[in-house]
Amino acid sequence: xxxxxxxxxxxxPPGVDAYRKNQVKMLDQDPSYIGEKGLFNVTDxxxxxxxxxxxxxxxxxxxxxxxxxxxxxxxxxxxxxxxYTSQFWTEQQNDLIRRVCDLFPQNFAPVAQLPQSPGVAPxxxxxxxxxxxxEMDFIGINLNPDPSGGFWQDSSLADxxxxxxxxxxxxxxxxxxxxxxxxxxxxxxxxxxxxxGADTTAFQQLxxxxxxKDFPDLKIIIPHGGGAVPYHWGxxxxxxxxNGIAPLEESxxxxxxxxxxxxxxKGIDLLLDIxxxxxxxxxxxMIGAVRGIDPETGHNFDDTKxxxxxxxxxxxxxxxxxxxxxxxxxxxxxxx
Amino acid sequence: xxxxxxxxxxxxPPGVDAYRKNQVKMLDQDPSYIGEKGLFNVTDxxxxxxxxxxxxxxxxxxxxxxxxxxxxxxxxxxxxxxxYTSQFWTEQQNDLIRRVCDLFPQNFAPVAQLPQSPGVAPxxxxxxxxxxxxEMDFIGINLNPDPSGGFWQDSSLADxxxxxxxxxxxxxxxxxxxxxxxxxxxxxxxxxxxxxGADTTAFQQLxxxxxxKDFPDLKIIIPHGGGAVPYHWGxxxxxxxxNGIAPLEESxxxxxxxxxxxxxxKGIDLLLDIxxxxxxxxxxxMIGAVRGIDPETGHNFDDTKxxxxxxxxxxxxxxxxxxxxxxxxxxxxxxx
Numbered sequence: 001x002x003x004x005x006x007x008x009x010x011x012x013p014p015g016v017d018a019y020r021k022n023q024v025k026m027l028d029q030d031p032s033y034i035g036e037k038g039l040f041n042v043t044d045x046x047x048x049x050x051x052x053x054x055x056x057x058x059x060x061x062x063x064x065x066x067x068x069x070x071x072x073x074x075x076x077x078x079x080x081x082x083x084y085t086s087q088f089w090t091e092q093q094n095d096l097i098r099r100v101c102d103l104f105p106q107n108f109a110p111v112a113q114l115p116q117s118p119g120v121a122p123x124x125x126x127x128x129x130x131x132x133x134x135e136m137d138f139i140g141i142n143l144n145p146d147p148s149g150g151f152w153q154d155s156s157l158a159d160x161x162x163x164x165x166x167x168x169x170x171x172x173x174x175x176x177x178x179x180x181x182x183x184x185x186x187x188x189x190x191x192x193x194x195x196x197g198a199d200t201t202a203f204q205q206l207x208x209x210x211x212x213k214d215f216p217d218l219k220i221i222i223p224h225g226g227g228a229v230p231y232h233w234g235x236x237x238x239x240x241x242x243n244g245i246a247p248l249e250e251s252x253x254x255x256x257x258x259x260x261x262x263x264x265x266k267g268i269d270l271l272l273d274i275x276x277x278x279x280x281x282x283x284x285x286m287i288g289a290v291r292g293i294d295p296e297t298g299h300n301f302d303d304t305k306x307x308x309x310x311x312x313x314x315x316x317x318x319x320x321x322x323x324x325x326x327x328x329x330x331x332x333x334x335x336x
Numbered sequence: 337x338x339x340x341x342x343x344x345x346x347x348x349p350p351g352v353d354a355y356r357k358n359q360v361k362m363l364d365q366d367p368s369y370i371g372e373k374g375l376f377n378v379t380d381x382x383x384x385x386x387x388x389x390x391x392x393x394x395x396x397x398x399x400x401x402x403x404x405x406x407x408x409x410x411x412x413x414x415x416x417x418x419x420y421t422s423q424f425w426t427e428q429q430n431d432l433i434r435r436v437c438d439l440f441p442q443n444f445a446p447v448a449q450l451p452q453s454p455g456v457a458p459x460x461x462x463x464x465x466x467x468x469x470x471e472m473d474f475i476g477i478n479l480n481p482d483p484s485g486g487f488w489q490d491s492s493l494a495d496x497x498x499x500x501x502x503x504x505x506x507x508x509x510x511x512x513x514x515x516x517x518x519x520x521x522x523x524x525x526x527x528x529x530x531x532x533g534a535d536t537t538a539f540q541q542l543x544x545x546x547x548x549k550d551f552p553d554l555k556i557i558i559p560h561g562g563g564a565v566p567y568h569w570g571x572x573x574x575x576x577x578x579n580g581i582a583p584l585e586e587s588x589x590x591x592x593x594x595x596x597x598x599x600x601x602k603g604i605d606l607l608l609d610i611x612x613x614x615x616x617x618x619x620x621x622m623i624g625a626v627r628g629i630d631p632e633t634g635h636n637f638d639d640t641k642x643x644x645x646x647x648x649x650x651x652x653x654x655x656x657x658x659x660x661x662x663x664x665x666x667x668x669x670x671x672x
Contacts, residue, residue: 145523146523150488151487151488151489152486152487152488152521152523152524153487154523156522156523185488186492187481187482187488187490187492187537187541188488188537188540189540189541189544189575191575192536192540192571192572192575193533193536193537193539193540193541196533196536196563196564196568196571197529197532197533197536197537197564200528200529200532200533200564201523201524201529201533203529204524204525204528204529205523205525205529208525224568224571225567225568227532227564228532228533228536228563228564228567230567231561231564231566231567231598231603231606232532232560232561232598232599232603233600233602233603234598234599234600234603234626234630234637235528235532235560235598235599235600235625235626235637236528237600237630237637238599238625238626238627238628238630238637238638239525239527239528239625239626241628241631242626242627242628262567262568262570262571263568263570263571263574264568264569264570264571264573266569266606266609266610267567267568267569267570267606270567270602270603270606273602274602289571289574289575290570290571290574290575290578291574291578292574292577292578294570294573294574295577301570301571301573301574302574
């Protein structure tokens with residue numbers, strides 16, 4: 001079985017966009033606008049169509065089985081509006097993910113977005129974790145390390161402000177994928193420099209912190225192959241040593257996992273060569289940041305299964321763990 | 337001959353720190369403080385001692401010949417003070433680099449920091465380019481893409497605000513190394529996530545821009561092995577294709593160069609394997625971000641010459657170009 005641990009619902013029916021556009025319109029008129037949870041005007045038939053013609057089709061074409069599925073990351077838009085509009089939007093988006101997974105229970109498992117908002121205590125997101133995980137059987141969360149959308153004006157993940165979330169994660173034994181949303185800062189490109197920079201930043205924040213001492217069972221997934229981290233593994237090993245931090249194998253690799261959203265063979269080879277196989281989870285983030293076909297291979301850039309199949313950097317047994325075993329261990333609430 | 341294109345004067349005598357501390361003290365009392373250029377209380381004997389026991393010693397030990405040398409990057413501190421204090425500090429720091437290179441003309445060649453300041457037009461830095469390059473024989477500049485020190489509140493490098501600098505660079509045929517300074521944002525670690533994120537960000541800003549169409553001869557060096565870029569070369573190739581940008585070989589590799597400040601063998605192997613050899617310049621950034629000895633090799637993490645010597649990813653001829661030829665081409669004002 002092949003589990004893709006990183007998929008977003010990027011092909012939502014038009015009722016989703018309409019809901020959000022209305023929120024944004026109301027917020028433009030009045031930044032203190034609250035509104036109500038309301039409704040997504042989306043039918044089951046629309047969901048079926050949007051999934052069958054896209055993610056489900058690609059699962060079949062590429063030979064993967066199950067996608068761990070969450071709301072579209074770039075649309076989380078935590079920098080938009082306020083804690084109330086973020087709460088309503090988030091609840092709707094998570095409810096929609098639940099509907100997808102109910103319609104295709106063999107092919108998708110749900111992960112929640114959180115109702116983060118700039119300047120609002122991360123603690124306030126705990127109730128959405130309880131709602132989605134305890135009441136709706138979600139198996140993980142996405143955690144945004146920069147709700148300000150590229151201005152980095154909120155707390156570091158090292159800060160105790162995040163501890164209520166880590167406590168709940170530990171209690172429920174769920175992992176968080178650290179994932180920013182769209183950049184509203186013109187200096188950054190959302191799915192390029194912002195995503196990759198945030199991945200590297202999250203790793204460094206946690207590495208320099210006491211978080212894993214205080215939460216020894218915490219499980220964090222750094223997406224997009226860990227940003228710049230594996231390529232600069234020597235720099236991070238050296239920085240750890242210079243700062244009196246234990247070797248990374250002891251200080252972070254008991255808690256941090258990397259996905260395989262690296263879109264070329266040599267990059268995947270490096271990832272598999274540098275990190276222990278037990279810290280790597282298969283992922284593609286299809287249909288996402290890069291949608292084209294690589295003219296050098298004739299296959300989609302984001303068809304990452306091929307790179308792992310073709311790599312000689314790990315054993316066949318390790319590949320089985322990267323494709324399935326590690327995801328089952330990290331997402332312990334995933335049902336057989 | 338082996339040219340290290342990325343060295344900073346990180347071992348300055350105490351008079352440098354004293355000058356800056358006084359500026360900062362005065363600015364703490366009055367943010368509109370201007371002061372005057374004043375003097376660094378630093379003797380030639382102190383400079384000799386600080387260089388001979390550090391950078392010059394390591395050049396000899398490691399078998400390199402010439403370091404392209406600029407003021408300490410993390411001390412540029414463009415976010416501190418205002419355009420006037422930044423101007424005076426910058427002039428002093430550049431004057432000091434000139435003194436180093438006059439004392440050791442066979443071993444060091446000068447690159448200038450710029451007097452950037454948050455919210456101040458980059459155009460105002462042109463006169464320091466004229467002073468250092470035209471009047472003091474500097475051969476390049478360091479350009480900070482985020483004078484706000486991790487809040488990314490100024491213009492992107494794609495913005496026309498930077499065009500006066502690009503015009504002067506083109507006219508003088510000098511390259512710029514894009515290099516941030518210290519992060520004053522707690523979300524970032526200066527020499528880890530901030531440096532690497534900025535490298536990736538600068539590459540993406542330029543890749544998505546018209547800068548190289550408007551300045552076809554512009555030469556930009558992305559340090560620290562290009563941040564996350566080579567590891568994610570497939571993502572950047574795919575993003576270029578999705579955005580209607582010509583293949584990276586045509587759209588950016590005629591203008592962008594990468595240094596070799598990657599502190600482990602497999603990272604260097606990836607860099608040499610992914611990028612054309614003509615786009616790679618040898619560099620170590622010693623004595624810099626990572627000062628320890630790698631217990632896995634018994635050598636300094638930042639002794640990057642060893643990784644290139646040991647790599648089988650490029651030919652002996654390519655290595656000569658990486659060690660010398662490319663630097664001579666890019667830093668065309670470097671005298672034989």
